[in-house]
Structures are given as C-alpha cells and as structure tokens.
Amino acid sequence: MKFIYPAVFRPTEDKKYNAFFPDLVCCEASGDTLDDAIENANAAAYDWIYTELMEFEGKLPPVSDESDLELQEGDVVRNISVNIRFQDGWDE
Structure with missing residues (x-):
C-alpha cells in the first residue's frame, strides 16, 4: 500500500534542515542537507505509519x-x- 503525506x-540557523509532518503527530526528522532530511523523513514516516497500522488497525x-x-x-x-x-x- 502506498501512503503519501x-x-x-x-532550514535552521546552522544551514541544516528540520522536518515535520503536519498530519503525523510527533513524526519528525532532520539532516545536514535537504536531501539528507528528505531521506530521514521518509524513514521516520515509514516507521510512524507502520506502527500506527499495526497498533490501530489502519486508522490514519x-x-x-x-x-x-x-x-x-x-x-x-x-x-x-x-x-x-x-x-x-x-x-520485516
């Protein structure tokens, strides 16, 4: 199944990036570059969604x-x- 959020x-003062998902409570990531932050955000979203699906039976x-x-x-x-x-x- 594909989920898109x-x-x-x-950007931070030290030219890094913090990421958050407005729809996924407490799902955050960061990275030294935008590409790193995107990669880390993808992993964070995967973990968040997978956990929610397993614990709350698909209520996203x-x-x-x-x-x-x-x-x-x-x-x-x-x-x-x-x-x-x-x-x-x-x-997994």
Whole structure:
C-alpha cells in the first residue's frame, strides 16, 4: 500500500534542515542537507505509519493539502511516499 503525506522542511540557523509532518503527530526528522532530511523523513514516516497500522488497525489521519499548511519563509514542502507491503507470513 502506498501512503503519501506532506512534510515541511525548515532550514535552521546552522544551514541544516528540520522536518515535520503536519498530519503525523510527533513524526519528525532532520539532516545536514535537504536531501539528507528528505531521506530521514521518509524513514521516520515509514516507521510512524507502520506502527500506527499495526497498533490501530489502519486508522490514519487525513492528508492535508499544501495550501492549508502554515508555512514560514524558507520552508520547503515535499510529499513523502511510503510503501508498506502486507503479506501473510512476511516479517520485516
């Protein structure tokens, strides 16, 4: 199954990036570069979504539209796509 959520990447004073998902409570990541932050955000989103699916039987929050996000100057928004396979007997 594919899940896509927007992530906001905010530059820090030391030219690194912090990322958060407005729809995924407490799902955050960071990186030395935007590419690193995107990669780390993808891993964080995967872990968050996988855990929610296993613990709450597929009840995920609705996806925000980018136009509804409260952004600051310099913020970068990327849609993060997470693929999770569900198969009997398949263990990650």
